[in-house]
Amino acid sequence: MTFTRAELLTAVERSPRLVAVHDRAGWVALYTPEAQIEDPVGSRPHRGLDQIDRFYATFIAPRDITFHLRTDVVVDDTVIRDVGLEVRMGAGVTMHIPAVLRYDLAAAGGEVKIARLQAFWELPGMVGQFLRSGPRALPAGGALSVALLRNQGLGGAAGFLSGLVGAGTVGKRHVERFLGDAGAGDEVAVRRRLGRARVTVGESHPLSGAELLGMLTDVRCDKLIAAGPHVVAAIEAPNGDRGVLIFDLETRPLTITRLRVFAAPGLTGSDRG
CATH class of the missing domain: 3.10.450.50 (Nuclear Transport Factor 2; Chain: A,)
Known part of the structure; x- marks a missing residue:
């Protein structure tokens, strides 16, 4: 099935809107049943709606995330978004993360849904920003560690940290x-x-x-x-x-x-x- 540019952009734009209002069920429903998320690329992918739901619980639910869009590019059924991410981790700790998001879209249940999300951003750079926040970062870091272990287990935490290695x-x-x-x-x-x-x-x-x-x-x-x-x-x-x-x-x-x-x-x- 071929989609129009407007249909693809509309499907993708739902994601930051639902993140902004913390609509967990609505956000997970943006994805096809077999979808996968690589966030950041280099870490272990989250496959299927159950893992995507746990991804949301770990990385999105506890935070306020603002997407600053620089440009959208559409080729075939793929949307590339060049963005800056503003992630409020906790009191006095906000990360500013340059990113490029790749959305591959597909038809599912009569709708345009996300079949794959690849989020290209630098985990080592984010860790460096986090550490430079000093003692203010300790509560947010502790909360992230607890959420990782609770929602992803030891294997999932290790899979996330594999994003530290790459080119x-x-x-x-x-x-x-x-x-x-x-x-x-x-x-x-x-x-x-x-x-x-x-x-x-x-x-x-x-x-x-x-x-x-x-x-x-x-x-x-x-x-x-x-x-x-x-x-x-x-x-x-x-x-x-x-x-x-x-x-x-x-x-x-x-x-x-x-x-x-x-x-x-x-x-x-x-x-x-």
Whole structure:
């Protein structure tokens, strides 16, 4: 089934609205029965509505979360949201988290629902913010630990902490160098850095090296996020068109193995947005 851009954005926008009013049942009902959440990407996924309900109880219910939207990009049945998350953990402790959210949508019960949510943000960075809050963070940290163990168990807590490991700073620097070469129009360097990586608009529409270079020349990157084996870059063209690039990386040796492009049609030269 093919959805309109408006239908996809409406389905996605329900999530922050229900989070804001702490509607647990309504929020869980946004997902398909077999849906999965990776939040943050790199941590162990939550699969099925029971695990998603426990995810809500652990990470959303005790907090006030505000979504500051920078841009939405739609490709096929995927919505990419470039956002800043403002998470009030407790008295005097508020986290400000740069994030990119990927929503894959599907038909279920005659409605548009979320089949997968991938939340790209940096768990090490959030931990650092938390620790810099000093003694004020102790009650919130204790509450999170209790909720993790109560709702997720030891295995779930370990699965969450696995989000601390990933491409990290080294991966971000690698992508920064790639974007610098692409922005300068250096075709030889771009081809060398990509190697045999598969490059697509969205999941499945092939993008040639020449098309990619044409899209990225003179483009500015204003957000880089390392999450699990991925680095995500938010980009802006001179004409104001915005997009998001999702890089898959291997670390030994450090290599880009996959690149997914989610961008405004003016950037990709397509009508898939």
